[in-house]
Structure formats: C-alpha cells, structure tokens
Amino acid sequence: MDANECFQALVRCHEYHTRRNAATQAAGDLEALRMDDMFGPRIAGIFAQEATRNLSQDELAQLCEFLNAPKAGWSQTREQLNQKLTERLEDFYSTEVQVSGQARDRLASPGGPEDADLGLILHIQSEEDVIGNFWDPRSATIRLLEEKGVRDEFTFGYDWHWRAEETFHGRTTCPVTKWSRDLKVLHSDASSDILEILPLPFLITGSSCARENLRKNLSKETKSLEVEIAPRIGILKLDLDFRHGTLRRMILHVHHPCSGFFANAKSKVAMAAQIDAGISFFLWLTGRKHDPDSFGRAYSQRCPHSRKAAPLAEMYSYVRKEREEQRLLCLKEYAPCFRAWAGRYLRVDPASVLLRGESLAGAAVRKIGFKISIARQRSSKKNSIDRSPVDEVDIPIPIDDQYEDADGGAPSGSEYEAEGDQTSGLARFHGKTVVVLRCGTVKLIAPSRHMLLSFRLSIRMAQQILGLSKELTIHFSLEEIDLRVDDHVVYRKPIERLLASVRGAEWLVQIVHELEALQGKPAPEDDSEWKSPGDQLTLLPYNSRLGTGWKNGELQRKLRLGSTFPCTEMKNKSKMGRTCFRNVQVLIPGGADFKTVFIQCDLAPTGSLHPHACATEFREDDPAKRLGIKLKFNFKVSNEEKELWVTLGGECNTKKLNSLVDFLEGKDEDWTERQPRRFLDRNKFRGRMKISYTS
Numbered sequence: 077m078d079a080n081e082c083f084q085a086l087v088r089c090h091e092y093h094t095r096r097n098a099a100t101q102a103a104g105d106l107e108a109l110r111m112d113d114m115f116g117p118r119i120a121g122i123f124a125q126e127a128t129r130n131l132s133q134d135e136l137a138q139l140c141e142f143l144n145a146p147k148a149g150w151s152q153t154r155e156q157l158n159q160k161l162t163e164r165l166e167d168f169y170s171t172e173v174q175v176s177g178q179a180r181d182r183l184a185s186p187g188g189p190e191d192a193d194l195g196l197i198l199h200i201q202s203e204e205d206v207i208g209n210f211w212d213p214r215s216a217t218i219r220l221l222e223e224k225g226v227r228d229e230f231t232f233g234y235d236w237h238w239r240a241e242e243t244f245h246g247r248t249t250c251p252v253t254k255w256s257r258d259l260k261v262l263h264s265d266a267s268s269d270i271l272e273i274l275p276l277p278f279l280i281t282g283s284s285c286a287r288e289n290l291r292k293n294l295s296k297e298t299k300s301l302e303v304e305i306a307p308r309i310g311i312l313k314l315d316l317d318f319r320h321g322t323l324r325r326m327i328l329h330v331h332h333p334c335s336g337f338f339a340n341a342k343s344k345v346a347m348a349a350q351i352d353a354g355i356s357f358f359l360w361l362t363g364r365k366h367d368p369d370s371f372g373r374a375y376s377q378r379c380p381h382s383r384k385a386a387p388l389a390e391m392y393s394y395v396r397k398e399r400e401e402q403r404l405l406c407l408k409e410y411a412p413c414f415r416a417w418a419g420r421y422l423r424v425d426p427a428s429v430l431l432r433g434e435s436l437a438g439a440a441v442r443k444i445g446f447k448i449s450i451a452r453q454r455s456s457k458k459n460s461i462d463r464s465p466v467d468e469v470d471i472p473i474p475i476d477d478q479y480e481d482a483d484g485g486a487p488s489g490s491e492y493e494a495e496g497d498q499t500s501g502l503a504r505f506h507g508k509t510v511v512v513l514r515c516g517t518v519k520l521i522a523p524s525r526h527m528l529l530s531f532r533l534s535i536r537m538a539q540q541i542l543g544l545s546k547e548l549t550i551h552f553s554l555e556e557i558d559l560r561v562d563d564h565v566v567y568r569k570p571i572e573r574l575l576a577s578v579r580g581a582e583w584l585v586q587i588v589h590e591l592e593a594l595q596g597k598p599a600p601e602d603d604s605e606w607k608s609p610g611d612q613l614t615l616l617p618y619n620s621r622l623g624t625g626w627k628n629g630e631l632q633r634k635l636r637l638g639s640t641f642p643c644t645e646m647k648n649k650s651k652m653g654r655t656c657f658r659n660v661q662v663l664i665p666g667g668a669d670f671k672t673v674f675i676q677c678d679l680a681p682t683g684s685l686h687p688h689a690c691a692t693e694f695r696e697d698d699p700a701k702r703l704g705i706k707l708k709f710n711f712k713v714s715n716e717e718k719e720l721w722v723t724l725g726g727e728c729n730t731k732k733l734n735s736l737v738d739f740l741e742g743k744d745e746d747w748t749e750r751q752p753r754r755f756l757d758r759n760k761f762r763g764r765m766k767i768s769y770t771s
Contacts, residue, residue, distance in 0.1 A: 077136045083124035085140040086361065090116065092144075093193065093363030098231075116360025119303070119353055126303050135318060137297065142323035146193060146277035149322075157190035160273050168266040170647075175259050176239065178766070179758060186234035186270070187211040193362045195276030196226065196233040197267070197290065199283035199332065200251065201240035210234055213407075213415040213426055216283075220333045220374055224352075225359055225366030231275060236267045236286040250285055253598045278358050279327045288312075295319050310350035312357070329353045330758075338377040348372040389683075390414055394437035402514055404435050405533060433516050433534030506590050510550045510559065512541050518559070520550065529586060530575060533567055542568055552590040555633060572633070622629070631657060636740060638706070639677030645670065658736050659757055659767075660705075660729070662722050667711050674708040677740055687719035691730045698753060700733035703740075706745040731755045731769050 127139060141148075165185075173180050184201050187210035201207055211228035213216055228686045241251045252260060267289070271279070281287045281604075291298075297318040302311050331555040336347040348371040370380060390411070398405055407415065407427055418440050419426045429436050457721065516538040520529045546561045554737040557574070559567040574583040576665070634641075635657065642652040643664055653664030655673055663675055680702040681684040689699040705722040724733065732755040738748045746753050754770045 077128075077140065079121075079124045079128040082127055082136060082140060083121055085143040086120040086124060087117070089143040089146070089361050090120075090363060091203065093240060095360065095363075095370075097363045116357060119305070119357040120360070122305070122312075123303050123312075123357070124303070126301050130301055131299060131316075135316070135323075138318065138321070138323045139316065142277070142326070147275050150191075150275045152191075154189060154191045156732060157274055161186075161190055161270065164266065164273060166267055168262070172238070172259070172262055175256075175262055178239065181239050182207055183238050184240055185209055186232065187230050188232035189230065190232060190274055192232040192274075192276065193278055194226075194231045194358060195274070195279040195651070196221075196231050196272075197279065197281045197283075198233070198235050199285045200235050200237040200454065200531065207240045209427075213419055216416075218332045219416045220371065223367060223374070224355055224357065224370045225364060231363070231589070234270065235269070236283075236289055237263050237274065238266065239263070252285070264289050264293075277325055278356060278362060279325055280355065281327065281329050283332045290327070304537060305349055305353045310346045312350060312354045328354050328358055333371070336371065341421055344375045347371075348375045381420045387414055387417060391437050391440055395435070395441060398435055398515070404433075404515070405437070406430065410436060421493045427558050432532075433536070435515070443489070463497045504590060504593050505550055506552050506594060511546055512538050512548060512559075514538060518550075529582060530617070531569060532568070537567060552587060552594065554591060555637070555667050565683055566628075572631075629704075632740060632742070636637070636675060637676040640671075641673055643668075643670035645672040656747075658732070658739055659755060660724070660732050660736055662707065664707075664709060665718075667717070668709040669715075672708075672710040677736070678704045678706060679737065679740060681706070685742055689732050690722050690724055691725050692725040693727060694730050695753070698730060698734055699737040700730050703733055703737050728755070728769070 100490045127136060131139065169180060169265050170184055184207050184393060186213060186445070198210075201212075202213075210233040213219065213222075243252070252263075271290075271293075281290055294317055296590075298349040299316045299318060301314045310760050315329070315330040317322055317327060330458065331347045333351065334343045336351075339347055348369075352369050356368050358365050377766045387615075391414070394405060394410065407430055410418070415426050415436070418429075418436050420445060422429065422439055428643060429439050434538050505520050508520075511521065512533075513519070516532050516535045518531050518533060541559070541561070544561055544566075548566075549560050551558050551560060554571070556568050556570050558565045558569070561643065571587060572585070640658065641655045643655045644662075646652050646654050651666035653666070653668060653670045653673065654663045655675065657675070662675065664670060674738050678686065678688075682702070685701050686704040688704040689701050690703050691698065691703045695702045706719065707722050708717060708719045724730075731753050734751070734753055735748055735755045737755070738751070745759075749756060749762075749770070752770055756764060756768045756770065758764055758767050
C-alpha cells in the first residue's frame with residue numbers, strides 16, 4: 077500500500093460520514109461543509125505521506141480498514157453504553173468523595189452522546205460557580221470549541237481530572253500536583269475506563285496533562301505520528317492505538333483551546349495553526365461543518381472574547397421572535413456567544429432558566445429593566461416627598477405595561493379589575509380574577525388596567541390552566557399564594573419566591589396589604605402589642621446565586637411549620653432512607669414509605685431544655701438543647717402512621733444542630749460565624765473552601 081491508497085481511504089471515511097450526517101443537516105449546512113472541505117484534504121494528504129513512512133504494511137492496511145469502518149466490532153446501543161457509563165461514574169463519584177473528603181457538587185459530569193464518533197478530553201474545569209455538564213456555555217473554552225464547530229450534539233466530552241478548581245488565575249502548576257497519589261490514580265482509572273466502555277474512534281485531547289496521562293494507558297503497539305502542517309508553523313501529534321492486529325482509535329493531541337491567549341505573539345500563530353488544522357482534520361473526517369481558522373481569529377485578541385456591552389439588538393430580536401411564534405426558544409436556538417453572555421449576566425446556567433419555564437432573552441430583559449428602574453429611582457430621590465413607613469422599603473418603580481390578552485387586545489369589563497383601597501392607594505387582589513398568558517406569565521390587573529404585578533409559572537402548567545377555559549382567581553396566605561378554579565387549587569407558589577424576585581419589594585408591600593385586609597382590621601393606633609402580618613415576612617436578597625435567598629426562606633418556614641421532605645434510599649444493605657436539610661441527616665427506617673416523611677422542628681424557650689431534645693451530647697450553653705425534631709411517616713405494608721422524636725449523638729452533630737437553631741431563628745451567617753461550637757458549610761464567597769467548625 078502507498079500514500080495514495082491511504083489518502084483515498086481518508087476521503088472515503090469523510091464521504092461516508094458526510095452522507096450519514098446529511099439526513100440530519102440542512103442543505104445550507106452541507107453547502108457550507110463543502111466550502112470548508114479545502115482545508116481537510118490538505119491535512120489528509122500530509123497525514124497519508126507521514127503514515128506511509130512510519131507504519132508497516134500491516135499497520136497501514138489496518139489503518140485503511142479502520143477508516144472504512146471506524147466502529148467495527150461495536151454493536152451496543154446508546155442506551156446500553158449509557159447504562160455502563162452511569163454505573164462506572166456512580167462508583168467513581170462515591171469513592172472519590174470518600175478519598176478526597178470533599179463535596180460531591182465540585183465533581184464534573186461528561187456530556188454528549190455515548191455512541192459519538194468524536195470524543196474530546198480536556199484537563200480540569202475552572203469555575204467558581206456550580207459545576208455542571210461538560211458543555212457549559214458559560215465556559216470560554218466551550219465557546220471557542222462551539223465557534224470552531226465542535227458541538228455537544230455529536231461529540232462526547234469529559235475532563236481527565238473531574239474535581240473542578242475555583243479559578244486558573246494565579247496558578248503556575250497543575251492543581252493535581254497537590255493531590256494525593258491515591259486520588260490521582262482514582263481519577264486516571266475512571267477516565268481511562270471510559271475509553272474502554274465507549275467506542276469514540278476519533279479522539280482529541282486538549283491539554284498536555286490529559287495527553288501524558290492518556291499515553292500511560294495506551295498499548296505498546298501504539299504508533300505515534302508527527303504531521304508538520306507547514307515549516308516552522310505547527311506540528312500535529314497523533315497516536316494510532318493498535319491492539320491485537322486492529323486499529324482501535326485515532327487520537328489527536330492539540331494545545332488547550334485557551335492556552336494561546338497567554339502565549340507570546342510568536343507562539344500564538346503556531347498554536348492557532350495547530351489547533352485549527354488538527355480539529356478541522358478530525359471534523360472533516362467525521363463529516364461535520366467547521367470553521368477553518370476560528371482560533372487564528374480568536375488568538376488575535378488579547379484575552380478570551382467576551383462582549384463588553386449587552387447585545388441589546390440580538391436580545392430583543394429573540395424576544396420578538398418568541399412573541400411572534402408564541403413559544404419559548406430552546407437553548408440551541410440562541411447563538412453560543414449570546415448564551416455565554418446571558419449566563420454571565422444572569423449569573424446562572426442558561427439551561428436552568430429554560431428548565432424553570434422562562435425565556436433566556438426575557439430574563440435578561442427583565443434584569444436590565446430592573447436595573448434601569450433602580451437607577452431612575454435613585455436619581456429621583458432628591459425630589460421625593462414625605463413617605464409612609466411602608467414606603468421606606470426601596471421599591472422599584474412599577475413597569476407601565478399595558479395588558480394584552482392572547483389575541484392581542486386589551487381586556488374589557490369589570491371582571492378584570494381588582495378592588496381598590498381608597499385609604500392606601502393599593503389594589504386588593506385576594507379572590508379576584510387574574511390573567512394567564514400562554515407564555516406562562518400570570519398578571520394581576522389594577523383598576524387602571526395596567527399591570528401592577530406578575531409572576532411566572534411553567535408553560536406546561538399555563539397550557540393546562542388555559543385548557544380548563546374557566547375563571548382563575550388568586551388567593552393569599554402567609555405561606556403561599558395559590559390559583560384556584562372553582563375553589564380547587566391548581567397552582568401554588570411559596571411566598572419566599574415572590575419576596576426574592578426582581579420586584580420582591582413590591583410583592584412585600586402587596587402581601588402585607590392583602591393579609592391585613594384578610595384580618596379585617598388595620599393597625600390600631602393605641603395598641604403597641606398588635607403585630608402586622610408583615611412582621612413575619614422579610615425581603616430576600618435578589619442577587620443570591622441560584623435563588624439561595626428564597627430557598628432558605630422557604631426551608632425555614634417548612635421546618636418551623638412542618639412539611640414533607642424528600643427521602644432517598646441509601647445504597648447499602650440496610651435499605652434505610654435518608655433525609656438531609658442544613659447538613660443535618662435524619663435516617664428513616666427501611667419499612668417506611670419514603671414519600672410520606674414529615675419533619676417539624678420545635679424550639680423550646682431560650683435557656684430551657686426541650687423535653688425531646690435532638691442532641692444527646694450538649695453543653696449548658698448549646699442552643700441545640702432547645703431543639704426537638706419530630707418525625708412522622710407511614711409504613712409501606714400497613715399504612716400505619718408512626719411518630720417519633722429524632723435523636724443525634726456526637727459533637728459534630730451537636731454543632732450542626734446549634735447552627736440549625738440559628739437558622740430557624742433567622743440569625744444571619746455573620747452572627748453564626750462569631751458564635752462558639754457552630755458548623756460552617758463551605759462558602760467560596762466567604763473564603764471557606766471546606767466545611768469547618770468554630771471552637
């Protein structure tokens with residue numbers, strides 16, 4: 077065999093994958109793919125010549141056979157591969173947490189189809205926020221790869237080292253060097269096992285650490301090739317993994333996608349050429365559309381590309397498209413750069429916004445509108461008039477949004493008008509009709525027929541409610557608001573979610589007004605002992621990441637009043653259940669119906685001992701002695717209800733219960749940090765990288 081036969085095998089591999097992908101690609105995509113084909117054949121020709129010089133005739137024949145059928149010998153379905161992969165990763169995650177002694181939420185997860193032709197291995201995630209899927213649009217590395225043409229639809233990706241670091245800024249060595257030997261081996265074994273479980277005939281590594289670790293696990297029959305793209309410009313390094321007379325995998329090694337931003341001007345050119353040529357070659361082989369010089373353009377900038385101003389025109393074009401088509405755009409319909417900007421601006425994963433049934437572009441519009449309203453309010457404070465005590469809350473200016481129904485017209489008739497209060501100037505909505513739009517927005521309409529307040533529910537729930545074709549009313553309570561049809565509750569929303577929203581201050585005023593009206597009397601002037609319903613409510617910080625504010629507020633209420641809690645079965649022979657809240661773990665007997673677990677926290681007066689104290693080991697000044705935790709559940713077989721008081725032993729549990737008492741009494745974290753014998757959870761914003769205890 078000669079170089080020409082090897083080149084023809086490479087071309088046939090490209091043509092085979094192009095035809096196979098044609099069924100799922102639009103005509104425009106295929107046309108663009110052929111336009112980019114001029115880059116692939118050039119690298120294929122150089123590779124064929126290098127392979128002919130360095131491989132034996134048998135190895136060259138095995139290479140051509142591999143190119144004709146890259147997945148020969150693999151008959152497992154994607155579901156079967158997914159099952160094997162999940163079992164291996166679950167075993168790895170559980171062992172890793174025990175060996176490292178760190179939390180599970182900092183371990184990354186892979187992404188992409190398990191039966192993909194193309195695989196990608198990077199080094200380690202660097203993210204201060206929540207660690208999620210490998211294809212995180214907030215990552216500068218992922219954005220560069222998506223602009224190149226490497227997408228999660230057809231590429232399976234993961235990090236060789238799974239535990240994420242906080243940031244790569246300031247480090248000069250690989251953070252893994254500080255790990256124990258057992259931990260390094262554990263990560264490497266898991267990463268190498270994935271390559272045994274999944275086919276991934278074409279594999280790309282994007283870091284020197286991943287390359288060196290991978291090469292340690294290759295067979296002795298592996299042959300390495302170096303393909304010179306152009307003299308003194310760049311070299312492609314490839315490994316051909318031969319095993320037992322066949323070629324198992326072609327492996328390409330390139331620089332990390334972001335490494336060029338930190339290199340000197342001379343090195344940037346060679347690094348960009350290597351990454352562009354290498355990835356383009358593999359995308360050409362697998363019949364995928366790609367940008368031939370995206371890294372060359374990106375490296376011409378001083379730092380990873382990020383928008384310095386909000387992409388307003390693009391944002392409003394998405395909003396307009398959603399309004400015209402009366403649907404929410406899915407994540408893939410947003411441009412990668414816009415997804416990345418929205419994730420940074422909203423400080424959440426864009427996918428989580430869509431999972432809540434909200435529009436990504438709409439969420440950005442609302443936040444921008446909120447900031448503008450706050451800026452206007454601050455500028456007008458100099459001209460403000462005398463305020464009532466309620467007005468002391470920093471209330472954003474209500475958005476003057478004229479209501480339109482699903483058909484585009486404004487509502488008519490008194491059925492849309494809320495009852496007004498002539499003394500306070502506020503409308504009352506309890507028991508009144510509200511309007512639900514197909515996009516999931518619930519609008520409360522004031523007598524002036526302008527939207528006073530609104531909140532969102534999922535689009536699916538909105539469609540179900542609209543399908544009833546009946547009048548929908550809203551009802552307020554101290555714990556939640558609910559929507560009813562014919563006095564049947566069809567939707568509930570915790571008060572805490574409203575108080576932690578963008579317009580939380582307005583909701584606080586409205587809820588207090590509604591609850592006072594339900595009591596039937598305003599605050600008396602001569603009774604200092606009278607308490608307003610608002611005394612039990614507080615405004616929750618909107619800028620808490622991932623909604624921590626409202627979640628903590630709702631959890632506090634559920635623990636004080638009692639509520640059912642999720643319970644998961646432990647993965648051991650005991651078959652017991654486990655419920656966790658605020659780092660306190662409660663074990664449930666194996667015969668219980670885990671769906672019926674009810675927990676309520678009861679606090680005795682300050683300084684006194686609870687008759688059913690949860691802590692079995694405490695000091696006189698420990699607040700944990702005041703806490704009792706009531707547990708109720710039903711047995712599976714007899715459905716008999718069982719009630720008991722939880723007991724927890726040990727110093728660590730006592731300190732956790734001390735912190736739980738602080739939480740139940742509404743003490744802030746600054747106060748808890750200054751108290752003795754407290755449990756402090758990991759909090760990167762406060763500089764706590766690990767859990768700790770105060771002395």
